[in-house]
Amino acid sequence: MATQIVMDRTGDTRHTFDANNLAAVAKAERRFMELTGAGFTAATRTGPGEQRVIRSFDPTAEETLFYPRLVGG
Amino acid sequence: MTAQAALAVCSFILALIAAVTLSTLSVALARYASAADPIFLARDRRALKLLKDWLSPEQLACYERYSFFDVIGSDTGTRFRIHHGTQTNIEELGSNGRLVCKWCFGPDGNLAAGDVMLTQKIALETNERAALAVANRSYARPDRGAFHR
Structure with a gap:
């Protein structure tokens, strides 16, 4: 199962989907587009402590993290 | 009267x-x-668990011992020290390991410290320039050991 983790005021909200289920993948891709369109950044882990930012939906990613747009503090 | x-x-x-x-x-x-508040406590715990899952073993060991961890900026190779917290918690370190200045940026919204620190780590390690472009910087004052914007 793949997981999309969205940071929010509750800590995070997790959406899991079966990467072999076409309908579930389509739904996950829509979520990806909505979140990145709203200013979230998507990142996947590539190794221990390593990550990369992705600009397009990756259905093979086991875990995709979304964080809100950056602002100065 | x-x-x-x-x-x-x-x-x-x-x-x-x-x-x-x-x-x-x-x-x-x-x-x-x-x-x-149990809701806040649960939120903080969940955010810290997520942060720890994404830290490297070295970063995790450092964070658990000192409540900070270091990251290397993706564009300049600069070392940054992210302290536990949500505001003005990033130190830029010089090549001698000394404090150069402090930076303040984070994700929009009222997120838990774990989420804020994880966002700061990913941003600095993947797109340092963009992260610092939105950040506020505070400079060290050697005469007083304090900071000002």
């Missing part, structure tokens, strides 16, 4: 002290209530 004036002044001062005390108490109570 003088006694009445003195009484009025004393009454005013007492009322002022009472108002300040009540205000301070209510703020402290609100802070205590939110800190002890």
Whole structure:
């Protein structure tokens, strides 16, 4: 199962989907587009402590993290 | 007349002290209530678990021991030290390991410290320039050891 983790005021909200289920993948891709369109950044882990930012939906990613747009503090 | 004036002044001062005390108490109570709120505690725990899952073994060991961890900027190779916290918690370190300045940026919204620190780590390690472009910087003042914007 793949997981999309969205940071929010509750800590995070997790959406899991079966990467072999076409309908579930389509739904996950829509979520990806909505979140990145709203200013979230998507990142996947590539190794221990390593990550990369992705600009397009990756259905093979086991875990995709979304964080809100950056602002100065 | 003088006694009445003195009484009025004393009454005013007492009322002022009472108002300040009540205000301070209510703020402290609100802070205590939110800190002890099970929803906030669960949120903080979840965010810290997520952060720890994404840290490297070295970063995790450092964070658990010192409550900070270091990251290397993706564009300049600069070392940054991210302290536990949500505001002005990033130190830029020079090649000698000394503090150069402090940076403040994070994700929009009222997120838990774990989420804020994880966002700062990913942003600095993947797109340092973009992260610092939105950040506020504070400079060290060697004469006072303090910071100012």
